[in-house]
Amino acid sequence: MDSENELRIEAGGEKTFGPCNCCGKMTKRIWGFVYEHEAALAAYFVEWTPGHPCSSANFDLIIGTWGNDADNATRRQSVWSSAELKLAQPSWSSMRLLGVLRVAH
Numbered sequence: 001m002d003s004e005n006e007l008r009i010e011a012g013g014e015k016t017f018g019p020c021n022c023c024g025k026m027t028k029r030i031w032g033f034v035y036e037h038e039a040a041l042a043a044y045f046v047e048w049t050p051g052h053p054c055s056s057a058n059f060d061l062i063i064g065t066w067g068n069d070a071d072n073a074t075r076r077q078s079v080w081s082s083a084e085l086k087l088a089q090p091s092w093s094s095m096r097l098l099g100v101l102r103v104a105h
């Protein structure tokens with residue numbers, strides 16, 4: 001395996017809030033970072049309401065540099081929902097450029 005090109009996902013945390021206006025269920029949000037070696041390449045947020053009638057998850061992926069001297073202007077944000085994923089089948093080819101994703105334990 002090419003370890004030079006390996007990415008690591010680190011869970012940042014999770015939060016439950018709500019209740020949802022339409023169904024009264026609690027909404028869950030999790031987030032974390034994608035690291036290449038010691039540098040954070042991207043941040044992700046996923047939000048969903050278990051049991052919500054029109055159940056879908058919102059994904060928020062922010063790619064860019066992170067850290068104290070990071071420039072906000074270099075960041076790109078991608079927001080989509082699982083409903084959109086099913087409909088649009090967005091291209092994941094750009095994700096492959098990021099390398100192999102590995103979930104940290």
Ligand SMILES: [Zn+2]
Nearest residue numbers: 020022023052
């Ligand atoms: Zn709801």
